[in-house]
Amino acid sequence: MAVYEHGYKPYAGSLTPEWSRFLILPRHASRDVFRSKLFVAFFAVCFIYPLVAAILIYLHHNVNAIALMKLDLRELVPINASFFHAFITTQCMLGFFLTVLIGPPLVSRDLANNALPLYLSRPFTRKEYVVGKMCVILILVSLITWVPGLLLFLLQAYLEGAGWLGNNLRLAGAIFMSSFVWIVVLAILSLAVSAWLKWRVVASGALLAILFIPSAFGEIINELFRTRLGHLISLGAIMNSVWLGLFGMFQRQTGRIEGTRSGRVIEVTFYEPPLWSSWLMLALFCAFCVLLLMRKVRAYEVVK
Amino acid sequence: MNPVIELDGLGVAFGKRHILQDLRGTLNGRAIGLLGPNGAGKTTLIHTLLGFHPATDGTARIFGQDITTDAKRIRALIGYMPERDSFIAKMTCVHFVRLMAELSGMPPDAALERAHESLFYVGLGEARYRTLDTYSLGMKQLAKLAQAIVHGPKLIILDEPTNGLDPPTRLRMIRLIREIRDSGEARIMLSSHLLRDVEECCDEILILKDGRIAANCNLEEERKANRKFIELEMRGDNRGFAEAVGRLGCEYAFTNERRLKLVLPEGVEIRDLYKIAAEREVQIRRLNFKRDSLEDIFLKAMESGTTTAAGGNGNGSL
Numbered sequence: 001m002a003v004y005e006h007g008y009k010p011y012a013g014s015l016t017p018e019w020s021r022f023l024i025l026p027r028h029a030s031r032d033v034f035r036s037k038l039f040v041a042f043f044a045v046c047f048i049y050p051l052v053a054a055i056l057i058y059l060h061h062n063v064n065a066i067a068l069m070k071l072d073l074r075e076l077v078p079i080n081a082s083f084f085h086a087f088i089t090t091q092c093m094l095g096f097f098l099t100v101l102i103g104p105p106l107v108s109r110d111l112a113n114n115a116l117p118l119y120l121s122r123p124f125t126r127k128e129y130v131v132g133k134m135c136v137i138l139i140l141v142s143l144i145t146w147v148p149g150l151l152l153f154l155l156q157a158y159l160e161g162a163g164w165l166g167n168n169l170r171l172a173g174a175i176f177m178s179s180f181v182w183i184v185v186l187a188i189l190s191l192a193v194s195a196w197l198k199w200r201v202v203a204s205g206a207l208l209a210i211l212f213i214p215s216a217f218g219e220i221i222n223e224l225f226r227t228r229l230g231h232l233i234s235l236g237a238i239m240n241s242v243w244l245g246l247f248g249m250f251q252r253q254t255g256r257i258e259g260t261r262s263g264r265v266i267e268v269t270f271y272e273p274p275l276w277s278s279w280l281m282l283a284l285f286c287a288f289c290v291l292l293l294m295r296k297v298r299a300y301e302v303v304k
Numbered sequence: 305m306n307p308v309i310e311l312d313g314l315g316v317a318f319g320k321r322h323i324l325q326d327l328r329g330t331l332n333g334r335a336i337g338l339l340g341p342n343g344a345g346k347t348t349l350i351h352t353l354l355g356f357h358p359a360t361d362g363t364a365r366i367f368g369q370d371i372t373t374d375a376k377r378i379r380a381l382i383g384y385m386p387e388r389d390s391f392i393a394k395m396t397c398v399h400f401v402r403l404m405a406e407l408s409g410m411p412p413d414a415a416l417e418r419a420h421e422s423l424f425y426v427g428l429g430e431a432r433y434r435t436l437d438t439y440s441l442g443m444k445q446l447a448k449l450a451q452a453i454v455h456g457p458k459l460i461i462l463d464e465p466t467n468g469l470d471p472p473t474r475l476r477m478i479r480l481i482r483e484i485r486d487s488g489e490a491r492i493m494l495s496s497h498l499l500r501d502v503e504e505c506c507d508e509i510l511i512l513k514d515g516r517i518a519a520n521c522n523l524e525e526e527r528k529a530n531r532k533f534i535e536l537e538m539r540g541d542n543r544g545f546a547e548a549v550g551r552l553g554c555e556y557a558f559t560n561e562r563r564l565k566l567v568l569p570e571g572v573e574i575r576d577l578y579k580i581a582a583e584r585e586v587q588i589r590r591l592n593f594k595r596d597s598l599e600d601i602f603l604k605a606m607e608s609g610t611t612t613a614a615g616g617n618g619n620g621s622l
Contacts, residue, residue, distance in 0.1 A: 008425070008487045010456035011418065015409035018376075024406045032394060114390040118451065121354050121384035122407045123376045299356040 025132030050148035103190025104203030146179035195296035306368035313362025333508025340512035383457035408455035442473035519605035540586035
């Protein structure tokens, strides 16, 4: 259909592989995302901690710098599982706020503009649509979590020597897995919220509420019943258990208090819910979000 | 060659409510008009063909491919222009059409090129860098058409393409649809409640009523079948002319002193009438081929109840 011909002509050229078409969505979405100055500023801020962490790792191995500062940096900030756990926890929280910025309009904008029939009338399935939209979050949050995390790990391994790499290989897996699990949860959650709440501000508020309100309720339950089972309804606490488990730092006993009951002194020991229960709750939470999402991601909603 | 659409007992139900029931027939036209009153199931049929709704009974085939098993392959052959406003917000038109082309499987460079071309083709070349939310209704309709044809589909499904258009834009849309039809490169399925649009663009019609096929006929065949009915307006020796025509074997009747209706038998051509008129010095002021208008066909189908007409090219059912 060349312009000069002004006639209808079918397309006879090559086609892209079907498996790769979900990647079209993140490619086009990234243009919109980086048009927002607020997003770009926040995205830049997300790289401060990785930079600081890289400097710390470098200083660890620079004898002159340590001598100059007159600080025992190796004792003060050891480069171990806790260091990378702290790094991932911080970056994942930044990833959450990044998702609050970019997640809400991803599906709601298409639903509000009735765009789903256009996507789904092509050789493009609902699953590809959802995966494509998830990839927007997966890619951007990956850039601030496991990607710099693994780079820091490699930097430390390079400076420390091959022995350290062999002894701490599990840390690399933990860095990737803990970030990836969180990113997938964030992506599914934000798409589900975006599919059900059309207003961006309300959707952003809902995301914040889902993270913080159940945590508050969980703490109330913990205080009232002197337990730690309240953590099972807190997304933050569940994720923390999962992260600790992946880094090999999970401990069930997390505290002990003394109190009196009927004039007798009693000791109460707090036990975190078992690690499998955190994984189970996380899986149930994701399944529920996927269910909500797939109910909305349809070309046309049928009112029965 | 495979028919464009084969309906094989297709039925669709939402819960306990049957929207489409036992649709059977073969559609072969270059441009197929889908007609029916509101709620007849036109849009549901289109959505089912596109795989948006599952068929609860039977099936349908598009270019020989089953909608239940080959949905993705079928959608690669189809361009769909939805009835309602459907866009991706905050996008320029060319970006939007390009995205749609890429989703149809075109590589990014080819998609961009075809997006520009299709926007020029529909007449939005000058406005292609404007965002879609700044477009007028007519421009939005044309943009929807551009995204439906950008990947060069074999079947273009247009759902109410002239809705809300002013007369010049409507004419433009009709012209484009006819051009695509006449190019022979794509088949068209046009759903509209405007009979005039369907009559101008389509050569085959499927009329739905209460979820069933009320009529399915080939308009071209209908037109050919009615071609021998002629209405004349004359000045001069009208009676003598009529008698002479009668001697050729034509049935005739006067509607008034100057108007004559006649049926030409096999072997008698229009030029025979002109010869007789010249011999008798009768002036033929007007000559019309009388035929059933689409409106007549539609009303007959509505009156005749929900009986399925002959599938395919039959014309005897109407």
